[in-house]
Amino acid sequence: MHIDSPENKALVGLTAAEIDALFAGFQQPSYRARQVYKWIHHYGVRTFEEMTNLPKPFRAELAARFSLQTLQLATRQESIDGTIKYLWQLAGGQHIESVFIPEERRTTICISSQVGCALGCAFCATAQMGFLSNLSSGEIVEQVLRVQQDTGRKITNVVLMGMGEPFLNYSRVIQACRIMSDPEGLAIAAKKITISTVGVVPRIRQFADERQPFSLAISLHAATQPLRQSIMPIADKFPLDDLIDSAVYYTRKLRKRITFEYVLLDAVNHSLADARALIKLLAPLKCKLNLIPFNDTGLGFRTPSESKLKSFVDILEAKAPFAVTLRKNRGNDIAAACGQLYAQSAADEKPRFIAAKTKATGMV
Numbered sequence: 023m024h025i026d027s028p029e030n031k032a033l034v035g036l037t038a039a040e041i042d043a044l045f046a047g048f049q050q051p052s053y054r055a056r057q058v059y060k061w062i063h064h065y066g067v068r069t070f071e072e073m074t075n076l077p078k079p080f081r082a083e084l085a086a087r088f089s090l091q092t093l094q095l096a097t098r099q100e101s102i103d104g105t106i107k108y109l110w111q112l113a114g115g116q117h118i119e120s121v122f123i124p125e126e127r128r129t130t131i132c133i134s135s136q137v138g139c140a141l142g143c144a145f146c147a148t149a150q151m152g153f154l155s156n157l158s159s160g161e162i163v164e165q166v167l168r169v170q171q172d173t174g175r176k177i178t179n180v181v182l183m184g185m186g187e188p189f190l191n192y193s194r195v196i197q198a199c200r201i202m203s204d205p206e207g208l209a210i211a212a213k214k215i216t217i218s219t220v221g222v223v224p225r226i227r228q229f230a231d232e233r234q235p236f237s238l239a240i241s242l243h244a245a246t247q248p249l250r251q252s253i254m255p256i257a258d259k260f261p262l263d264d265l266i267d268s269a270v271y272y273t274r275k276l277r278k279r280i281t282f283e284y285v286l287l288d289a290v291n292h293s294l295a296d297a298r299a300l301i302k303l304l305a306p307l308k309c310k311l312n313l314i315p316f317n318d319t320g321l322g323f324r325t326p327s328e329s330k331l332k333s334f335v336d337i338l339e340a341k342a343p344f345a346v347t348l349r350k351n352r353g354n355d356i357a358a359a360c361g362q363l364y365a366q367s368a369a370d371e372k373p374r375f376i377a378a379k380t381k382a383t384g385m386v
């Protein structure tokens with residue numbers, strides 16, 4: 023199969039209007055742009071030859087000028103539980119990752135929005151890379167397209183919770199989400215696309231003001247400001263009270279539920295006092311709490327034992343006025359936590375890379 027040259031400008035992740043502007047010199051009717059947009063995003067073709075409702079000479083011209091992909095597969099690891107972790111190489115040589123999680127009734131993909139991350143959460147492998155760059159909307163959308171092609175399964179749920187903070191790449195993330203939810207694009211229900219932020223307060227308010235149809239999750243991980251500050255430096259800039267105010271603003275303005283993610287770190291955030299503080303903090307909100315046992319990344323944190331997890335969940339289930347779920351860890355045998363595959367491959371191939379970035383950015 024012919025794959026178009028990656029040096030050409032990629033059309034994936036562009037709107038039909040943006041594609042139309044690029045086609046200005048071709049003397050083709052303007053509906054060609056929408057046809058191409060639909061072939062790329064709805065039908066997921068990987069060559070211009072497959073766009074059979076375009077004139078053949080036009081397909082050849084497009085193949086000479088444009089490309090349909092930006093990602094090269096670097097590593098693919100499949101877990102015994104069916105979870106698949108992908109490491110992609112971008113045109114500039116940097117790497118990002120995506121995780122495919124199949125379940126009986128749905129298929130979820132966790133995708134990246136940035137290369138590395140500037141926010142330095144103490145328990146996160148990606149934080150060690152520092153921030154390298156923002157992904158384009160095409161690089162975000164293509165993660166979903168390529169995993170659909172690889173697995174042969176339609177993705178039903180997307181979570182922007184891979185590498186990076188999506189709200190620090192706001193406009194490209196929103197454009198990617200619009201293409202993913204467009205019936206002529208990837209046709210994934212907007213409410214099944216979740217943007218997960220660690221708490222960039224102005225962007226949460228903007229997201230609410232714009233009445234974005236996508237779901238919102240906040241990675242909370244601590245129920246008090248001092249604890250949150252100790253593991254998540256973003257709490258210095260956007261304190262917990264401001265974060266909760268913005269969450270209340272979102273839930274009231276959109277009349278939608280918000281999901282709070284809470285990673286359980288042994289001996290850090292799962293005491294009786296933590297449970298009480300969590301209930302007090304979230305009780306006024308229309309929300310759901312998703313507890314996530316820490317996936318050991320070797321950064322000095324551990325997963326709490328089963329009995330500790332159970333006691334924490336039991337207290338919350340008995341006393342919390344909101345829904346509480348405990349997520350089953352998937353893909354433990356393939357390092358499926360945020361940033362882990364990249365960290366592992368970088369450690370194997372170029373051990374100095376992470377050390378250099380960590381030092382340069384002052385992160386964890």
Ligand code: SF4
Nearest residue numbers: 139142143146149186
């Ligand atoms: S948890 Fe998310 S926001 Fe925090 S450092 Fe990792 S990628 Fe960045």
